[in-house]
Amino acid sequence: MKYFKHPSFIENKIYKNIYNKKNKKFFFCLSMFPYPSGKLHLGHLKNYILSDIISRFKYLKKYNIIHPIGWDAFGLPAENAANKFNLNPEKWTIANIKFMKKQIKFFSIFYNKKTEFATCDIKFYKWEFYIFILLIKNNLLYKKKKIINWDLTENTILSNEQVKNNKGWRSNEDVEKKNYKTWFINMKLYSNRLFNNLKYNNWSNKVKNIQKKWINIFLCLIINIKYLFINYNLKYINIKKIFLKNKKIYFILVKFKLKKIIFKKIFFYNKKTFFLTNFYLKKKKKIKNINYYIKKKKIYLIKFSNLESWAILRNRNWGTGFFFKKNKNKNYKNFKTLDTFFESSWYYLYYLRSKNITNKKKNIYFPINVYIGGIEHANLHLIYLRLINNIFYDLKIFNYKEIIKNFIFHGFINNKCYYKIINNKIEYFKNNNNCILKISKMSKSKKNGINPIKIIKRWGSDLLRLFFITEKPIGKNINWENKNLNFLKNFILKLNNLSIVKSNNINYIKNINIKNIHKIISYINKIIKVPISKLQKNIILFYLFPIIPNICKIFWYKNNNNLLIEEFNIKYTVKKKFNLFYKNKFIKKTENKLENFKNKKYIIKFINFSIDNKSIIII
Known part of the structure; x- marks a missing residue:
């Protein structure tokens, strides 16, 4: 088969455009937009191939497809590279975007090119100033001195979601607590809705549980009587006894009218206050005026959550400036920039840009039918995205409480990586030079990413796409070492040699x-x-x-x-009528079987189907 001699050359010659038609339903398929770090490796590729495949399936079902791409262009890596090599971060970022766009052309991926943008473009981030004004007007953005997380390595603030096991999410170094005056978005106000509104999403339980575990709404009780009634989202339970163990951990005995007994831990706070965590009961009953009942019995109830207000400013230069200060040269310089998770919390709206970003007419394109990305973003990016979604819903910008209908998380592409422990720190190497070997997801930082262009030039992008889809279910990890592209090649050759x-x-x-x-x-x-x-x-x-x-x-x-x-219509075959032209003169309508068209007056030298696929031109 000639295709496998020069697959990438042949694929480049095949016309790939998709034309949307009027008066059709919209299908919005979106993959998390890439950070322009320099080169895409195979691990990145799976994300964009998956969204392309879903979009093409829906296009065959006669949907109008919204399948855009943008660039998450602000961020610390660009700033660090600029400082290290004495470069302008904008020029470094734009150069990376150009290179990565060349890579994407090899992947046979269709995008709505007119919607493409980069977050470092003033046309995009000027709207963030408008969003600030909306937040301030609605008392959702405020400045206050509070205890924050400080990353000593990156020398900047981190939100609670960006700290895991007291280590920075990017630096993996210890963070310290600091009393610091900065700007916050009141995320705590939305904790109940972020928890409860998950029911409106068709997400997997795995992703929902990650978010529920993090939001973790729990109760603080001040005990003044023997029998307690706890209000939990208009449900109630009756606590009859409290048991003390080791002077720190308390257990409660919960008894219903049906005499079902359940034990759950509650954690000691002080002599009068307890935290009830992860409480779940199968059967709960509503009771009217429960808050009045609690007040009458002198029980004080306070709801708590892991969610705190979102500290949105960072001590960086390459990002959306929050406020600008005038220096001695009368130039304006920003000393604080926005957390880049703010850009990714609303960027999908800009794909459908118009003169006014908050135009309600955009609601005809929403919700986002399918959103695709890694499950590692469930606690960071997706929490913030849902927060801004809820705020926009309150401000009547959106008609949807939850803008993402389905979230699909793809598994990682794993590969060998080599590392050494030097001065109690892990340092990764590209090749094995007396290193420790482990299998880990492809990552630029671990130096185990593989350039897909080399694979495509040998095997073609189609074979790589087929490998990603058929090797394992979408959510499972794939070990690149176990690949068998020859098996897929033989399958294609079998299709080519089918007898009809x-x-x-x-x-x-x-x-x-x-x-x-x-x-x-x-x-x-x-x-x-x-x-x-x-x-x-x-x-x-x-x-x-x-x-x-x-x-x-x-x-x-x-x-x-x-x-x-x-x-092609898979359900039935239609005898489609075409407009037949000879030398630009309309002759008649004819069916798709051209062999039935016989007329000695016309000498058929060349037959061409027009782009609209409704006309046949005979020259």
């Missing part, structure tokens, strides 16, 4: 979805055990097209199809 016979037996690949798409090869192999008809092969190519679009287009025309594969 006349047959009325048609097998459909039913109920293919994101959960079972990794089994698509086994589904097809069952069908092609016997010779198949032309229509059966078209159906197979139709299902494979979103995954391997270039190879399917080659096979599609090899199968003597006049129509575009996107126009």
Whole structure:
């Protein structure tokens, strides 16, 4: 098969554009936008290929596709590189974006190019000043001296979500507590809604539980009587006894009218106050005027959460300036910039930009049907995104309490990495030089990422796309060392060599979805055990097209199809009428079977289908 001699060259020649049509339903498919760090490796690639495949499936189902890309361009890596090599961070970032765009062209990924932007563009971040004004007017943004997390390595503030086990999320170094005056977004105000509104999302329980565990709404009780009634989201429980153990950990005995007993831990706070955490009961009953009842019995109830107000400023230069100060040269310089998670909390709105970013007409394109990214972002990016979503809902910018309908987390691509422990710190190396070996997710910092261009030039982007989809279910990790691209190549060659016979037996690949798409090869192999008809092969190519679009287009025309594969209707065949032109003069309407058109007056030298796929021009 000639394709495998020069796959990337052939793929570059195949027309890839997708045209949306009017009066169709919208499908918004979005992958988390990339940080322009310099080079994309295979680990990044899976994210964007997955969103492209889903978009193409929906396009075949006649949806208008919104599948954009942007660049998360502000951030510390650019600032560090600028300081290290004496570069301008903007020039460094723009150069990286240009290089990564060249890489993306190799991946056979379709994007809405007109919507592309970078967050370092003033056209984007000028709207953040407008958002500040909205937040201040609604008492959601305030300045206060509070205890904050200070990263000694990065020399900046970190939010609670950016600290894990008392270490900075990026530096992995210890942070210290500091009393510091800075600006906060009142995230604590939304803790109940961020917890309860998860029910409106079609997210996996795994992601929901990560967020619930972090938000962790719990109760503080001041005890003054023997029998306690606790109000928890209008549900109540009756605590009959409290047990002390080791003077620190308390247990409660919970008893219902049905006489069901449940034990749960509560943690000691002081002599009168207890924290009740992770409380869950299968059967709860509502009671009217419960707050009045608690007040009457002199029980004081306070709700707590892990969520604190979001400290949004960072001691950096490369970012959205919050306030500007005038220096001696009468130039304006920003000494504080926004946390880059603020840009990623609302960036999806800018893809649909207009003169007014808060135009309510945008609601026709929402919610985001599918959002794709790594599960490591469940506690950071997704929390902040949902917070701004809730604020925009209150300000009547959005009609949706939850803007992301489905979140799909993809597994990591794991590869060998080599490291040494030097001065009690882990240092990673590209090659094995008396190093310790471990298998870890591909990462630039671990120096174990693989350049996808080399793989594509040898095997083609279609084979790589097929590998990512069929190796394991979407949410599972893939070990690159276990790859078997020859197996996938043989599958493609088998499709190429299929013998076509006349047959009325048609097998459909039913109920293919994101959960079972990794089994698509086994589904097809069952069908092609016997010779198949032309229509059966078209159906197979139709299902494979979103995954391997270039190879399917080659096979599609090899199968003597006049129509575009996107126009194929899998449920029934339609005798489509075309406008027939000869030397720019309309002759008549004809069906797609051109062999039925016979007229001695016209000498057919060349037949061309127009771009609109509705006209045939005979020259």
